[in-house]
Amino acid sequence: MKRNEVDPKYIWHTEDIFASDADWEKELNATSAEVETLAAYQGKLGDRATCLEALNAFAEINKHLEKLYCYTALKNDEDQGDSHYSGLKDRATSLLVAVNTALAYLEPELSALEDKVLDAYIADPAFSDFSYMLSEIKRVKAHILSDKEERLLSMAAEPLGAVSNAFRKIDSVDVPFGKIKDENGKSAQLTHGSYSYFLSVKDARVRRDAFKGVYKAYGSLINTLSALYSGNVKRSNFYAKARGYESAIAGALYADNVPTEVYSNLIESVHKGLPAVHDYVSYRKQMLGGEQHMYDMYVPITESGELKCNFEESFDMVLEGLKPLGAEYRELLLRAKNEGWIDVCETEGKRSGAYMMGVYGVHPYVLLNHTLTTHAVFTIAHELGHAMHTYYSQKNQPYMKSDYAIFVAEVASTVNEVLLLKHMIANAEGEFKKYLLSYYLDMFRTTIYRQTMFAEFEAAAHQMDMEGKPLTPDSLSELYYGLNKTYYGKGVTHDKEIRYEWARIPHFYTPFYVYKYATGLTAAVDIARGILKGDRLDMYKNFLSAGGCMSPYEVLKLAGVDLKKSEPFEAAAAEFAETLAQLKAL
Secondary structure (H helix, E strand, C coil), X not given: CCHHHCCHHHXXXXXXXXXXXXXXXXXXXHHHHHHHHHHHHCCCCCCHHHHHHHHHHHHHHHHHHHHHHHHHHHHHHHCCCCHHHHHHHHHHHHHHHHHHHHCCCHHHHHHHCCHHHHHHHHHCHHHHHHHHHHHHHHHHHHHCCCHHHXXXXXXXXXXXXXXXXXXXXXXXXXCCCCEEECCCCCEEECCHHHHHHHCCCCCHHHHHHHHHHHHHHHHHCHHHHHHHHHHHHHHHHHHHHHCXXXXXXXXXXXXXXXCHHXXXXXXXXXXXXXXXXXXXXXXXXXXXXXXXXHHHCCCCCCCCCCCCCCHHHHHHHHHHHCHHHCHHHXXXXXXXXXXXXXXXXXXXXXXXXXXXXXXXXXXXXXXXXXXXXXXXXXXXHHHHHHHHHHHHHHHHCCHHHCCCCHHHHCHHHHHHHHHHHHHHHHHCXXXXXXXXXXXXXXXXXXXXXXXXXXXXXHHHHHHHHHCCCCCCHHHHHHHHHHHHHHHHHHHCECCHHHHHHHHHCHHHHCCCCCHHHHHHHHHHHHHHHHHHHCCCHHHHHHHHHCCCCCCHHHHHHCCCCCCCCXXXXXXXXXXXXXXXXXXXXX
């Protein structure tokens, strides 16, 4: 479909940012002229009035930059073959680089101020928009080294980052994937994308051949991949030691402003819920019949439950599923649909997938490529969850406190998915109900339990290195193989090839990131359960409205979720067990 064939009500309103390209040009020129003025504040941030003026200038120019960049990004994504908007996007990016260069002195100079000066700024009502930013600068000062040491670490960043760059290159280009026979007996190339597809097909021979083919490829490079991952672990531990953290986990979570107890509590609490996972894995084996291998873990145990709904039908389904969020939330969803926040249809040249982009002072934008599938219905709910989170944050917080942290970024979107799914389950029958229950169970298995297994592997590998134990192909593979057995239990055959799975996980090269997937779904399930019981909606609205006005851990507590305690994890485990019981009853 060509873009000019789409009903205008299904096209987002980029004119809400700039009415025309001419207006964009005018704004770009005005903002460019402001860049030179930013140098005037350098070396003067110890003066209250000058510092306040500098911070306000910083906030204002970044608001303009956001609008300039987002407008071009949205227009470019309408047709990625359009060189005009690609060129405008490049110009916006160049201005962003120029501003960042001009303001490079800001954070180091603020960090160099005495604590009593920063404390005075933080307590000053005139600095209220910047209080959290300044508090964060003060908080991390304890781990900022001398100028000479910081320069050395900065110089070391590129060579120390070579191991992760090498992994990405190998993983993208050099892994020797072969070919297999697909379910129709035709030769098919194994790739990262095709592997996911082959693991879900009904033909066990195809699943087995894909599984063995992929791990044969990674196994052939296991010495190289082990050396790279060992180097990455050593890099992570080196930075932690250099900055005075007790461990790499402590350093990573300190950067997120999340207590380290959250990480250890996640692993400990999830372990307590593993009997239910083992029960589910054994149930899958029973339903599939015969032996269940690791390559069978992604094949559906129910018939497909595809909904073939157009956008209007899908949106109405989302509206109905999100009723527990109240009338105000419903009106915002309708505004998103009716006021040009959403670009709905797949068209020639349009960016694939789905995302949400917030524009402060305007409204959120949601890109969809709607199809007649069940997944598309959940995608609407998911992206509108991001949009509502952004809307509430931007409405209730000043610009400098409106951006919520990655740690909580997937909570609102997942709350929407969980509420919609529970509504659909309650109103479904027969095979479709079984499909939805199985879908929910696999969401838990892959997002909470599997990601926690990854998190435990990372923690153990880093601890091994700290204790001077070598990270070899055997030690890493045996560590992973043991965890796989612990998490999946005896209901599945732990094929020897699965010991190499760690070697193909790109997230391991961004240490201690994957735990956020598990905590995000845990928090969302706990919040959704509370909302459905009628005692959490106001708290949840406070969470949505908080943006980045405090630490993400404290922001999440506004919604009644304390991840240092066991209750959220117990609620998620109970939800998993209850869902499995429903499926078994059918």
